[in-house]
Amino acid sequence: MSNYPKTMKALVAYSQTDYRLETAYPTPECGPDDIILKVEGCGICAGDLKCQHGAPMFWGDAIQPGYVEPPFIPGHEFLGNVVEIGKNVKGYAIGDRLTADQIIPCGECKFCKSGQYWMCQPHDIFGFKNTVNGGMAEYVRYPKNTVMHKVPKALPLDKALLIEPYGCSKHAVDRANIQCTDVVVISGAGTLGLGMVTYAALKNPRALISLDMADDRLAKAKAFGATHTFNPSKVDVAKEINTLTDGYGCDIYIEATGHPSSVIQGLGLIRKLGTFVEFSVFGDSTTVDWSIIGDRKELDVLGAHLSPYCFPFVIEGITKGTLKTDGMIKTTFKLEEWEKGFEYATGKHGDLKVALIP
Numbered sequence: 001m002s003n004y005p006k007t008m009k010a011l012v013a014y015s016q017t018d019y020r021l022e023t024a025y026p027t028p029e030c031g032p033d034d035i036i037l038k039v040e041g042c043g044i045c046a047g048d049l050k051c052q053h054g055a056p057m058f059w060g061d062a063i064q065p066g067y068v069e070p071p072f073i074p075g076h077e078f079l080g081n082v083v084e085i086g087k088n089v090k091g092y093a094i095g096d097r098l099t100a101d102q103i104i105p106c107g108e109c110k111f112c113k114s115g116q117y118w119m120c121q122p123h124d125i126f127g128f129k130n131t132v133n134g135g136m137a138e139y140v141r142y143p144k145n146t147v148m149h150k151v152p153k154a155l156p157l158d159k160a161l162l163i164e165p166y167g168c169s170k171h172a173v174d175r176a177n178i179q180c181t182d183v184v185v186i187s188g189a190g191t192l193g194l195g196m197v198t199y200a201a202l203k204n205p206r207a208l209i210s211l212d213m214a215d216d217r218l219a220k221a222k223a224f225g226a227t228h229t230f231n232p233s234k235v236d237v238a239k240e241i242n243t244l245t246d247g248y249g250c251d252i253y254i255e256a257t258g259h260p261s262s263v264i265q266g267l268g269l270i271r272k273l274g275t276f277v278e279f280s281v282f283g284d285s286t287t288v289d290w291s292i293i294g295d296r297k298e299l300d301v302l303g304a305h306l307s308p309y310c311f312p313f314v315i316e317g318i319t320k321g322t323l324k325t326d327g328m329i330k331t332t333f334k335l336e337e338w339e340k341g342f343e344y345a346t347g348k349h350g351d352l353k354v355a356l357i358p
């Protein structure tokens with residue numbers, strides 16, 4: 001028998017322009033293959049912001065179909081405690097503290113069958129469809145195939161909320177295959193970029209350079225292990241990097257800003273036969289002369305999506321402190337204050353990660 005109420009507080013997206021806080025939304029029901037969590041907190045992702053701001057990649061336009069299926073409850077960066085377990089679910093107990101990969105693999109498509117579950121063809125991600133509601137609510141359902149992970153009970157919430165974003169940071173850095181001789185540039189020192197810096201520092205590259213337009217973020221990057229930091233609005237970054245590399249350019253450029261100008265900057269900074277990793281979700285398209293990728297530099301251009309197989313390492317790293325997290329979450333808001341939370345999550349008040357507490 002369930003020991004929690006039949007209705008709950010939840011932020012519900014009914015349409016591109018209609019997000020509403022509901023105070024008596026139906027609590028998810030626990031099917032035989034499900035787990036119900038009481039949510040402790042849910043981070044606000046740049047993706048949640050772009051969705052709420054109406055980005056075409058979520059709501060569709062003339063070029064791409066929509067992805068979201070309203071009404072849905074947003075949020076994929078959440079964790080919570082188990083309050084009910086379906087009869088077919090093994091290995092978990094009431095009270096377990098859990099988090100999960102943001103994708104729920106179908107288990108049947110060719111990607112899932114070959115272990116590449118993060119590119120699952122149906123692509124159900126928490127917080128964008130009514131069948132897989134997210135964590136901006138008091139309760140959430142983990143359906144069958146959810147890639148769940150136990151979170152140590154003693155790990156403070158402000159650190160535990162970084163597990164999902166840091167998982168994505170790790171995957172992007174892993175794509176770059178950093179060697180100890182490499183000069184690595186990470187463009188963008190938001191939550192994801194800083195997660196990349198603290199993880200990439202463990203690989204001990206020859207130089208680890210963080211770029212951002214905000215000096216306080218660059219100071220954080222330095223504290224997290226960047227060997228050099230540059231603000232492109234203040235210094236000639238190309239000149240600095242050429243000085244560091246005898247005029248060749250950086251070996252690896254990881255793009256974590258979501259701004260077209262950062263893509264163009266990276267293609268310019270990178271050396272011949274270098275590696276470019278694209279992580280971001282963009283609000284606008286990028287126009288650039290593609291000859292640079294082939295004819296001029298013969299680059300490896302790689303994508304990075306989600307956080308496959310990254311959670312166990314990240315949970316251990318955050319718990320032990322090998323992955324730095326200090327000061328990443330300065331502000332949390334109650335679910336009722338979601339509009340303020342979304343505003344702070346843009347970073348305009350100097351915040352990195354902002355979370356909602358239901």
Ligand SMILES: [Zn+2]
Pocket residue numbers: 045046047076077164165
């Ligand atoms: Zn996210």
Ligand SMILES: [Zn+2]
Pocket residue numbers: 105106107108109110111112113117119120121122
């Ligand atoms: Zn699949």
